[in-house]
Amino acid sequence: PRALGVIVGGAFTTWAAFIALVAGVLAGGGAIEFTTFLAWVVVAVFGALALLFGWWTIGIARLAYEIDDDALRIRWCGREVVIPVVDIQRVVPGRTVGEETVSGLNWWGCHIGRGMAASLGPTLFFATHNRPEDNVFVVTPGRTYGLTVPDQVAFAEACSRRLIVGFEPGEPQRVEPQGLALLPLWGDQDVWFALSFVLVALGALGGFLFSQYPDLPALVQIDFPRATGIVRVDHPSALLRIGAVGGGIVAVNLGLGFLLHARERAAGLWLLVSAGLIQAVLLGAAVVAFERA
Template identity: 25%
Template sequence: MTSNVCSRGKRRGARHATMRHWKPRSAHGRWMALGLLILALGGVTLAVVDLIRRLSGSPETWQIDIGALGWLLLLIGSLLAALWSAHRLMSALTLTYDIDRNGLYIRWAGNQVIIPLDRIITIDVGAGPVFLPFGPFQRVGTYWGRAFTGEAPLYLYATQPPGECLIIYTADAAYALSPEDPDAFVQDLEQRRSLGATKVLQPSLEHSRVFHYAFWRDRTVLALVLAAMMINLLAFGLVAVAYPSLAPLVEMRFDATGELAELRPRHQTLFLPLAAFGLSLLNTTAGLALYRSLPLGARLLQGASVIVQLLFLVAVVQILW
């Protein structure tokens, strides 16, 4: 009898020592992300088709004007929207909650939040009233980001509204979760807490290396990338506005004394912002590869992109006016 009891106890301990996976409740957030992705890809398709039409034929017949700039802006906006929607859809499809004796692990799209079980103070149902700073966008795919309740920060990792979620409270923050079977999830979590931890964990947020979160979350890097992009778009815009009134041949090169050295076809004015864009893209790619080992070097590369864009912008202004 004693041996049977001991064996059952060992099996129970082994079962709780292993990690258990919990899926979130199914919700309409993933369909919102899919719908936005389809709309964004539609915008990309329309913009590409029109730009190809405008640039078909010989360079002398290219239709470059303010309308072309509008389609270019639509292409860029649609691409960004498609990438964001695809990421939100991936987050919804990969969101899981895992529990072992040491911690609760929230995983999505290669990211992971670790909540040590010994840091959990209490578990409640529902939080409110909750303010979502990004409004409806924080419901796409899953409820994501940070919400404000007037108390501890509330971090959203759920497919349901915060008022319908399990709220995990620690001393520093609160976490909104929506497992498929909330009662069984809480029971499993409490049983593992009662067993005691076998390993000391620290609360942490581990970002996926695939999406280079650290690079894009660096405010200096982000500001420089956006500045380079805006200057480049300004150069494209100036060319688009002036292009219809340009002569077939424009002054493209000057010698050391500032005198005219050569006339070039007007379509070559497009190559200046294109070349600047290519250099910025190269610097951004290099910065992504460099950031983990040398953040300062990555920031300097983005700063160099801004300087290059400014130089090309000055060249465009000199040529057009």
């Protein structure tokens, strides 16, 4: 039943990638002006959306439930939700639950996130149903899980067979990250704050360069430090190197910062923040350079 979710997610991914591609073509062939900068912003935003929807679509395609003698495991987007079998109190078919609402990823064939089931209360959905009747609800002491299982009878029997044995209370329900999800940066709010600061600073630098460039004369005067007494006359595009330097610094610092964060959090954060601070310095340098040009 997940085919519809994959198709819709793939359509969203393609749509976002297409807009990013069109904007990239327009920006690449456009003049150096503020509207071109906005086109590059569209490329960045919709490119990120394409990656995000692509990741979610892969997650839908690979969504899996596995039950053994110890636990029910739900695999979703690099994470595994582990529900000890001893915690399962009952399995309820979706046709008996009533109205369902989901807040999170919620489109045709994809229902992932927190929600409500009318007769069961707060529920975590990892479902790909097309109709509410396609779902089965696993009720535990702490929470309820909504899953889309093709053979609900077999699933309920698998749970009940393991409950008959009678287990002693074991480990709690938990989420275990896997693969890239193991990196601690995903849960570090300071990383996302620093990244936002870097992107805003880089955007401010780029926006200034693109907005001021059309007003420059055909030739500009570039002053080196006054102590040298050197003055160079060049094409206005020479001033755009400030933006190129800023972009290069961001790329290097972000790469090194993400790599270092797992081993040395403080060093990783400093690299991220310093990238933003350097953008601010370059913005100041750009303002001075454009005024003197």
